[in-house]
Amino acid sequence: MASLQSKRTEKRSFFATLAAVFWSFVGLRHLADYEKDATSFNPFYVIGAGVVGVGIFIAVLLVVVKLVVA
Structure with missing residues (x-):
């Protein structure tokens, strides 16, 4: 039972x-x-x-739009 408790409370890294x-x-x-x-x-x-992901998503959209418009 103690091992289940430790697995539940184990925090994962920022990259995960x-x-x-x-x-x-x-x-x-x-x-x-x-x-x-x-x-x-x-x-x-x-x-x-989430903020990093949205920033990357917006940057990709801006690059695609600039390529299409140019």
């Missing part, structure tokens, strides 16, 4: 959070991964990864 947010943007997340993520991610990391 960034990867999970990326796959969430794409829409390719497994239910088991989602359930594991819900208990192991630091909320501040999720917010930071």
